[in-house]
Amino acid sequence: MRAAGIIVEYNPFHNGHLYHIEQTKKVTKADILIAVMSGSFVQRGEPAIVSKALRTRWALEAGCDLVIELPVRYVMQQADIFATEAVRILKDLHVSALCFGSENGNADDFIRAAEFASRPEFETRLQDNLQNKEHSYGRAYTDALASEISSLDVTKPNNILGFHYALANQKLGAELELFSLKRTSDYHAKEAEQSNIASATAIRKLLLNDDFFAVQKLVPSFVYQSLLDNPAELLSFESIYPYLRYRLLSDSGSALESINSVTEGIENRLIRAAYKDNADAFLKVATTKRYSSSRIRRTAMQILLQFKKEDIALPYHRLLGLNKRGQAYLSIVKKKLELPLVSTLSKADPKLIQYDVAASRLYRLFADAENDLDGEFASRPLLYF
């Protein structure tokens, strides 16, 4: 059986994601589709708008055969770590192809860029760019790439993520065949009304504004129905802001410095910003040219979830859901896996799963789950048979 992989967040699942799944099956000619998905928190540094259980169901309903969780310690990180660990999981699952959406749409451009980024002259250009202290590391990096690869606009968010997939694949042995689909929606589109495709960002905004009607045509009907059926709170950066603010204003400087992404005194910037009484104002005050709002959000979430510099997270496969085809595929590759496979948290090595258990507990706390903070602990993968 030939398996293809996709790396997703489904925050929430929408028509563009359905297109991605259908096209991935078509272009990769795979029999099996495996999704590596973010869990309770997403890469832009905020809680997922709905639970991972619901997003797993959407993935399976939409045609994925197997859904594996990307551990939270790899999710809320810069693109290179996120991409490397997601590709590592797919590779270990013996996936033949990786298909990702991008503004560019041409896999060869990404492969060329990844090759260039592994050459010494790239490193020289990067170091030159880093002399400009006003720019972030990310800006210096994309400038160095752009100087050579003109056909790939690495200032576009999905292009840069695709580049990191290609780079990760190369680092890990280049065993995955890469495919890229040109995204049909502008990521930053503000007017979702003209089309039945809109970005997850635009859809989240509609949902958080309680404009469910506008969302109806932008998502598959099974997603729409489940959003109506699940009256649970929709989470956002705003939902967790009171807790973040409390932590920033009560922890000592040395406690904040012990957190993973806290470097260069960024904690002082965050503490000052925490005097603002709402999340938008916090982000506005904390963001600079050097510190993008994504960087700020991710650092803030690492503080909220207490990702310590000293902690060592290990990769593993957390099985969130599967159908019959996924089960058949898994029974074949199971013995060949190098990373541990975890079906039920309560039966897993506590050291392996500790950060994801803690993140799920806090997600449920933020979502006001009544007295069932460790509910996920005993839950089994979703069988979509």
Place this chain on the structure above:
Amino acid sequence: MRAAGIIVEYNPFHNGHLYHIEQTKKVTKADILIAVMSGSFVQRGEPAIVSKALRTRWALEAGCDLVIELPVRYVMQQADIFATEAVRILKDLHVSALCFGSENGNADDFIRAAEFASRPEFETRLQDNLQNKEHSYGRAYTDALASEISSLDVTKPNNILGFHYALANQKLGAELELFSLKRTSDYHAKEAEQSNIASATAIRKLLLNDDFFAVQKLVPSFVYQSLLDNPAELLSFESIYPYLRYRLLSDSGSALESINSVTEGIENRLIRAAYKDNADAFLKVATTKRYSSSRIRRTAMQILLQFKKEDIALPYHRLLGLNKRGQAYLSIVKKKLELPLVSTLSKADPKLIQYDVAASRLYRLFADAENDLDGEFASRPLLYF
């Protein structure tokens, strides 16, 4: 000028407090009345129901001449530390008398009990009682006292506090003449309807249940009016519970162990209790014979406010408010003070005031004060001229 001192929380101010002030002036024959008052947080381990600024105004309107804040690090402690530091402040202010309410009402009983507690045979009985691991330290202590002093029922909350005032006074040189007034209300009275006197606990319950009408006859009219005029949120242990819960479920065991009152693995009991989704259930689960609900609340609040074992708090006089008489008295004793006098936080030694500044900031955060978390920092004492 002869000054008398009282140790108060005014959480909120009620008719019993007015009686206490009037009687104190009468029995002590003092010209000046000085109140040492808890600030943003109170000794039972929760935020004060309203701000210290409003409670300072009440104290002055009711006839106090000078209001000094008891530093927060001494407030949320067991009775002996609370009492010792409050008496230390009064003594340094050259107060001649201390008058406190109690169930007993006879100062001599307290003085005799304090003398007994300083003798070696008391220590022997205490150590014997501590062999029973089921009982709290407080229970072992009161049992040892009760074995000798039959006329003072030290199981009553105000008697035990009065005992600690007497003991503190003795330790600090017995310079204050002690007076005790018999409380006219039962502290634990649940039905406030029969009288115009009710305990602060009963009144808080009415206020938190939004039963303002029932409160009207229980508090002086100036208090009632200001409660109506100040629509700000009334704080309680329930208000801070989401933040406490977040901290208990996100901090590491070693971070929790670094907190002042966290001993004997009590953090694990608190973590388990934090799975409960409301403050009442939390307290119910966490409380045992050994750990009273006050001990649990105080420990929880020390965790919330991050009182570290390594921190050293120093005593000082924080001037919250005064009238002309208080000003005249202060101008006389000022030069004789051994402890620093702080009128405006922004001009004080940051090391001295750091814990109180942090506590005020968090109190304002919990009270949803908009963008003015450090508002107290620049504020001046309330002049009630």
